[in-house]
Each structure stands twice: as structure tokens, then as C-alpha cells.
Amino acid sequence: SLSIGIVGLPNVGKSTLFNALTKSANALAANYPFATIEPNVGEVGVPDSRLDALAKLYDSARVLPARVKFVDIAGLVRGASEGQGRGNQFLANIRETDAICQVIRVFRDPDVTHVDGDVSPSRDIETINTELILADLQTLEKVLPRLTKEAKTNKDRRPVLEAAEAASKLLDSGTTLHAGAKAAGIDMALLRELHLLTAKPFLYVFNLDADELTDEDLRKSLADLVAPSDAVFLDAKIESELVELPDDEALELLQSIGQEESGFDQLARVGFETLGLQTYLTAGPKEARAWTIRKGATAPEAAGVIHTDFQRGFIKAEVVSFDDLMEAGTMAAARSAGKVRIEGKDYVMQDGDVVEFRFNV
Ligand code: GDP
Numbered sequence: 001s002l003s004i005g006i007v008g009l010p011n012v013g014k015s016t017l018f019n020a021l022t023k024s025a026n027a028l029a030a031n032y033p034f035a036t037i038e039p040n041v042g043e044v045g046v047p048d049s050r051l052d053a054l055a056k057l058y059d060s061a062r063v064l065p066a067r068v069k070f071v072d073i074a075g076l077v078r079g080a081s082e083g084q085g086r087g088n089q090f091l092a093n094i095r096e097t098d099a100i101c102q103v104i105r106v107f108r109d110p111d112v113t114h115v116d117g118d119v120s121p122s123r124d125i126e127t128i129n130t131e132l133i134l135a136d137l138q139t140l141e142k143v144l145p146r147l148t149k150e151a152k153t154n155k156d157r158r159p160v161l162e163a164a165e166a167a168s169k170l171l172d173s174g175t176t177l178h179a180g181a182k183a184a185g186i187d188m189a190l191l192r193e194l195h196l197l198t199a200k201p202f203l204y205v206f207n208l209d210a211d212e213l214t215d216e217d218l219r220k221s222l223a224d225l226v227a228p229s230d231a232v233f234l235d236a237k238i239e240s241e242l243v244e245l246p247d248d249e250a251l252e253l254l255q256s257i258g259q260e261e262s263g264f265d266q267l268a269r270v271g272f273e274t275l276g277l278q279t280y281l282t283a284g285p286k287e288a289r290a291w292t293i294r295k296g297a298t299a300p301e302a303a304g305v306i307h308t309d310f311q312r313g314f315i316k317a318e319v320v321s322f323d324d325l326m327e328a329g330t331m332a333a334a335r336s337a338g339k340v341r342i343e344g345k346d347y348v349m350q351d352g353d354v355v356e357f358r359f360n361v
Helices: 014-028 049-058 087-095 121-153 155-172 188-194 216-223 236-242 247-256 263-274 299-306 308-312 322-328 331-336
Strands: 002-007 036-038 041-045 062-064 067-072 099-105 202-207 231-234 277-283 287-294 314-321 341-343 353-359
Touching (some): 002 087, 014 041, 014 067, 014 236, 014 263, 049 287, 099 121, 099 263, 121 155, 121 188, 155 188, 202 263, 216 231, 231 236, 236 247, 287 299, 299 308, 299 314, 299 353, 308 314, 308 353, 314 322, 322 331, 322 353
Parallel strands (some): 002 067, 002 099, 062 287, 099 202, 202 231, 277 353
Antiparallel strands (some): 036 041, 041 067, 277 287, 314 341, 314 353
């Protein structure tokens, strides 16, 4: 499943958030199978109201949401790339994740000390970015001699060497690879083998005081520190209270602080968006299920997420959009209304497609 590493300076609210996340997953466990893999890894179902509606329609025995794995990566401090704190062990943990989510302290509480003295979101973002950039520079420094040697005897390796050199230069200028590689003409696919940290997409969780959540000027100034579409605003303390409450009371609490959506729902939504992902749905009496695919995936690729045999033996897909299905009321009604399409192997999947695949095995 999709995995997101949670990073941030000490005392910004990472554990509070992570514990709430795993608790919410545990609360869901009554309905959804869930596993805590390791103490610092939690897998969370992505809330999706469409899935619940489908399950009702099909009277499905189980509901299986798309899942996101969160890895709590403690211990990033200034100097981590030089081995301060848990240093390199920390860095090894994030290499494996699909995206990096930085938690940034905005809440003021004077009883919670800040490692750098005062609360400064822009400085903290800089600090973490710098550590990740330094870590990538170290990785590149280590491999460049080998790549140089390989490029001398094998011309296929030359583009890799050139990409690595260009990446070094970009990082030296203080730009992350995710932000700058494209503009610099660096083909990151060539460097995939290096698992560079700053090549991953970034999400930013701003941990605010509840009364700051409705402060539009503050939100705008924070969002402008990053790519605004990658920003999530929440109060980790409130999130940890929300997960303890039944749905109706949770909604009341959210509304009382002027929010329509919990921080986790935001995080899941923004995470999918940032990573270029979408879901399609399958449903039957056994289960209603959401499957994660990248935007632009074709029908056979989507089938492959269920099983590689489905992709290989793909014949066609029967597709109806979630909205059309709900409007028609039943699959049979959607069919007679001509809303159920037969799509071939070139069909590009749309978010919320409800699908049945036909395949040879
Ligand atoms: P971590 O070191 O980043 O994992 O931070 P923790 O989650 O352990 O939080 C550090 C301290 O800040 C704890 O005492 C938390 O209760 C407190 N804290 C975390 N989030 C918030 C918040 O949103 N508001 C306030 N006021 N305190 C918070």
C-alpha cells in the first residue's frame, strides 16, 4: 500500500498526530480489517463516503477502503545528516516511503519547548529541507566515483552519471529534486536506484491552535511557504479528541471550531492529490472495495492492482460512474438507462468508476 513518512522537528506534534491516526484506524477496525505492523507504523483506511453508499446498495458483507501506511519517523534534528540524533538510521527509514509529510509547529503553548527557541514555521521548513538536501548530497557524493567509473566502460551508464551530476548541482543550490528536477531537465527515472529523499513528493501538515484554524490570513501565509496545494491545516490535539468520539459528536466538535473536514480526511485527500492517485470501486455481496491507482491508469492497469493475472488476461471492463449508478438506483437500472459502458484496454480510468472486469485466466 501507499506509504507516507511523517517527519518534523522534535515537539511539533508528530506523535500526537500519529497516535491519533492509529487510534482512528483501530476504531475503524470494528468495520475494517486493520493491522499495526510495527510500533511506528500504522495503516489507515481512507474515508470514502462513496464506498459506504455502494456497500449499502450491494448489501456487501465487508467494506475495504483504500489504505495509506503512515511511518512515524522520529528524530530528525538539525545535523541529522551528520549523524546528530538518530541520524542515519532515521534517514534509512524514510528512503522506503512514497512521500514525505512534514509536521510543522504553529501552536504556541509556552509549556512545550521548541528545539530552536521559538515557533517559526518558515525556519523549521528550511531546517528539515536542508537536512534532507544534505542527506541526498551525501548519497550522491558516495556514488559519483562509482558512476564515473561505470560510465567510462559502459556508455549506457553515461546518462545516469550526467543526471547524478546535475542533481548534485541542483541540491547544492538549495533546491529539492522534487521542486527543481523537471525545470533543470533531470530525468529522475535514471536516478530511481539511488532512493533520493528530496525526489519524493512532500506534504506539509501545519499543526495549529484550534482558534487559528479559521484565520484565513494565517493559513494563506503558511500555505505560501510551500506549494499551497500540498498544505494541510489541523490541530493535532483536536484530532486526538476526534478519534475518541462517535461520528455525530465528532462532527459537532469539528463544526464548533469552524471545520467541515477532519485533519485526517484532509490529509488523505491532499495525499492522494499530491501523489497523483485516484480510486476506483468494485462492489458485490462479499465486499465493497476501493482500489488505488495512479491518475491516467488504463483499464488493464487498474485490473492489475487486483491481480496481475487480471491485467494479463484483460478482455474488457464494465464501467459505470459512481454518480450515474447512484442516480439510477441499481446496476440493472443503470444498465437499462445506457449508463453502463463496455470499455476496452485503452480506456483511461476515471476517479469513482465502479467497475467489473472480464478476463481470461
Ligand atoms: P513530537 O516530538 O513531534 O512527536 O511531539 P509530540 O506529539 O510528542 O508533542 C509534544 C508536545 O506538544 C506534547 O506535550 C503534546 O501534548 C503537545 N502538542 C502536540 N500537538 C499540540 C497542539 O496541536 N497544540 C498544543 N497546544 N499542544 C500540542
